[in-house]
Amino acid sequence: MVKSVGDEVIHTFDLMGRLEGLSGELACQHITAAGSSRRIKELHRQMAACHRRRDLPGYYRLNRAIHERINRGGALIRS
Numbered sequence: 001m002v003k004s005v006g007d008e009v010i011h012t013f014d015l016m017g018r019l020e021g022l023s024g025e026l027a028c029q030h031i032t033a034a035g036s037s038r039r040i041k042e043l044h045r046q047m048a049a050c051h052r053r054r055d056l057p058g059y060y061r062l063n064r065a066i067h068e069r070i071n072r073g074g075a076l077i078r079s
Contacts, residue, residue, distance in 0.1 A: 020067070027073035040069050 031037055047062035 023071050027070045031073040036069065036073055040066055043069070 043062050043066045047059055047066065050056075050058035050062060
């Protein structure tokens with residue numbers, strides 16, 4: 001049976017969401033430096049301010065920075 005492109009997109013986004021969730025859980029277990037969590041909170045505050053101002057480029061830039069920090073914090077292997 002051939003899947004539609006729409007089915008593949010749905011499954012891809014489902015997988016991405018699950019991986020992001022796992023990364024967040026691992027980050028919560030492994031981020032021990034107070035500075036890391038403080039920095040994520042500050043980035044979130046700035047992102048919320050961008051949202052209020054409807055500054056989409058700023059919002060997405062900060063959102064990406066938050067996710068990158070969370071993903072680094074959830075990494076089991078440090079470089």
